[in-house]
Amino acid sequence: MSITRYLLASDLDGTLIPLERNAQRLREVDELVHAFEASEGLRLAYVTGRHLSLAQAGIAEIGLPSPDWFVCDVGTSVYRRTNGGYEPDPDYRRAMSAVLGGLGGDDVRAAIDAMDGLELQEEEKQAEFKVSYYTKGRPEPFVETVQSRLDAAHAKVNLVASHDPVSGRGLIDVLPAGIAKDYAVRYLHDASGVDEEHLVYAGDSGNDRAAMLTGYRVIVVGNADEALKKDLGIEAVAQGIAERIYFAEHPYARGVLEGLRHFGLLS
Numbered sequence: 650m651s652i653t654r655y656l657l658a659s660d661l662d663g664t665l666i667p668l669e670r671n672a673q674r675l676r677e678v679d680e681l682v683h684a685f686e687a688s689e690g691l692r693l694a695y696v697t698g699r700h701l702s703l704a705q706a707g708i709a710e711i712g713l714p715s716p717d718w719f720v721c722d723v724g725t726s727v728y729r730r731t732n733g734g735y736e737p738d739p740d741y742r743r744a745m746s747a748v749l750g751g752l753g754g755d756d757v758r759a760a761i762d763a764m765d766g767l768e769l770q771e772e773e774k775q776a777e778f779k780v781s782y783y784t785k786g787r788p789e790p791f792v793e794t795v796q797s798r799l800d801a802a803h804a805k806v807n808l809v810a811s812h813d814p815v816s817g818r819g820l821i822d823v824l825p826a827g828i829a830k831d832y833a834v835r836y837l838h839d840a841s842g843v844d845e846e847h848l849v850y851a852g853d854s855g856n857d858r859a860a861m862l863t864g865y866r867v868i869v870v871g872n873a874d875e876a877l878k879k880d881l882g883i884e885a886v887a888q889g890i891a892e893r894i895y896f897a898e899h900p901y902a903r904g905v906l907e908g909l910r911h912f913g914l915l916s
């Protein structure tokens with residue numbers, strides 16, 4: 650008899666990694682980890698905005714198991730487990746490069762070139778297909794020039810601009826056009842070969858929203874933003890997928906365990 654395969658693709662911060670570190674929260678993580686260990690055929694993917702090394706440090710700190718895949722850098726990197734470590738998934742790299750119009754992050758940097766008041770962020774915040782800048786003051790005045798230089802290089806990108814009121818600096822992320830966590834989760838569905846109804850996505854915030862509306866089974870942990878819960882409730886009904894979205898009563902790891910039991914992935 651063959652084992653049914655399942656995939657849990659989960660956000661880390663605020664979902665599997667609790668925002669408060671106390672004994673109870675860590676016990677709840679332990680409980681979930683024991684349930685993973687007792688299950689047969691459950692594969693894991695962590696889907697995070699973090700860089701790979703920071704994602705690995707985060708799971709080690711609270712005792713989460715090593716996953717089959719890491720999706721890092723807001724969905725622009727996928728790493729798969731190999732003997733003893735993780736390597737960038739070659740098919741995903743090809744896909745990112747194709748989306749960027751055949752370019753890589755280095756080409757993006759070269760195309761944007763130097764500009765007064767625009768500065769590359771620290772190396773650990775860069776990824777192969779995500780290039781991140783600081784701007785002096787608000788980012789808006791820089792966006793048009795950055796975009797036109799990238800257009801001239803035929804780079805197909807989305808610019809995500811934000812402003813940090815604390816430092817007064819702006820932030821600009823350059824990402825392959827249309828790439829976010831939802832694209833990566835669809836990719837994992839294909840790469841893992843699990844049936845659609847056996848893929849469960851868990852998350853807590855706005856950057857999980859698109860991944861939560863792709864039609865897979867979804868766990869919204871109890872601590873998720875109230876506005877997100879309300880919005881997902883309305884959208885799910887509108888799209889006819891309400892029964893696929895489970896709003897957990899419990900927060901964080903305990904909420905993920907509750908949801909996995911609801912969908913029958915764990916007993």
Ligand SMILES: [Mg+2]
Nearest residue numbers: 660662663853
């Ligand atoms: Mg989160």
